[in-house]
Amino acid sequence: MNQPWRLTRRTALKLLGLGAGALAWPGAWARVPEGSIRKRAVPSSDEQVPVVGVGTARTFDVGRTEAEREPLAAVLRQFFDHGGRVIDTSPMYGQAETVIGDLLARIDHPEPFYATKVWTRGERAGIRQMEQSAERLGTDVIDLMQVHNLVDWQTHLDTLARWQDEGRIRYAGITHYVVSAFDDLERIMKARDLDWVQLPLSLATPDAADRLLPLAADRGIAVVVNRPFENGRLFRRVGDRELPGWAAEFGAESWAQLFLKYILSYPEVTCVIPATSDPAHMADDMRAGYGPLPDAAQRRRMEKLWAEVA
Template identity: 25%
Template sequence: METRPLGGTGAEVTEIGLGTWELGGDWGDVAEAEAREAINAALDAGVNFLDTADVYGSGRSERLIRDVLAERDEDPFVATKAGRMLDPHTADGYDEAHLREFVDDSRERLGVESLDLVQLHCPPTDVYYQPSTFEALETLREEGRIDDYGVSVERVEQGLKAIEYPGVETVQIIFNPFRQRPRELFLREAANRNVGVIVRVPLASGLLTGALSPETEFPDNDHRNFNREGDAFDVGETFAGVPFERGLEAVDAIEPVVPEGQSMAQFALRWILDHDAVTTVIPGSSSPAHIRDNVAAADLPRLSAERHAAVRSVYDEYIREHVHQRW
């Protein structure tokens, strides 16, 4: 699998990584053995970028990564996130004391002296107008607690504001055929500033796998059940903010555009990777077969201009009104 430079970190990371939210929680029950198997499958497939967060299963995801890596020779790049442990989750909590506490806890759970990358975890918008937060991250870097820092954002505007801070090396953002706004300005600005772009929710919580239907039922503890209206966190994290039924209609409209021999998931991942400003894409899965299928998308040829145009048409007809100006 090809690699791409991750901003100014000096790291070269695989085009497909592994997101581990699903292995921590909010996606139904995933047994520990199953979660370990998923991480091992990703590493076996050549993935060298793992994304996690302290809040995923209250540290479960970080501990699982530590335990799996302790049994292997690979040294993948591990990005984690901090901030969502705050209660209440307010901008003034993103101070040096809290960030040091969160970083030290993640260091312990991951079993490392210094975190490869810590990302502010979708903080309130006011944080991006709070230079003291980024000064605190710089202090933690100087102290050797973290190697680099970045942000995970909900909105394009937050990402554009974040990259005004020179120490921000990466931005994690939702970008897929159902969330196309980042391609208008953000991707260009990130490339101009040599900022790494980590794409999450690439398959719109499973919509863009083509495996869901109106009859699909989700467990009570799966966010695709309990967060459809944004009751627990930003609704844009669930089905990329697209109403479920409308998303299914859009998938049906995209299906004829998918090249023969490709899965819908591979098509969506290839669509994302065709944007050169993207560094890595982090689909999550607990299925080794799905992980291998996702990784294979990196080796597929670029999509034609005609297929990209067809995806834009589907977006304009089915999706744009629901998401474009919101995020």
């Protein structure tokens, strides 16, 4: 992680009254808040899923050594201890699928919600890749299979429909990570029956809020939000600036929680998937799923703040 990220996390710990001593005592940041993590329904099934999941791009692409993998095992322990279920990955993310499967085989955990992707061209190649993903993850049934960045989406969505009928996957969806792809996302969301769509949304990139979120609600499509911190850009922007006191009104104790609660303040968002290789950051992120969320007026106040720092 970059230095501004670490600085803002330290600032958050100071705001919590923990300080340097707490960093040496994992129980301080690992303590699970009272109550349960917030959940939202997948429209096509009414299944309830926790609103904070975990992404694995870059962070879980590591080797086989204990030094490389133990921090990620700790990340997953924090994730599950705080009520998480949705683990999002892809064959595009190097060794991430294999690392997840290996780690889940060695730690105690509740039933995860496996979300991965197909990222190739052609029906046969897509089937081979999806079968390999299931093997790497160590599961017979993948909860959510997504067409990654819309690559050969017509072919793969046809395959996914068959796989749903056969019980090999539970949900089908599409993904992209840039605003320039919104025209294509919109067109496919209108034309095809989808369970999920994955897209970017943040204080720095709010474009989906006025355009794709209402469409998802109208079409009964669950929404998973990627890149909530813009690869650390949001933390670099706020730097060492103190968290505003009014963030406590909706339970935000750190900049990470403020950024995540902004996204979750949109009721159309089903789940957000921050990625991290630091268990303390994972615990911090998961806390965004607890307690109140901003209302429309508080969301506008957050947007005004962002305009000031941007």
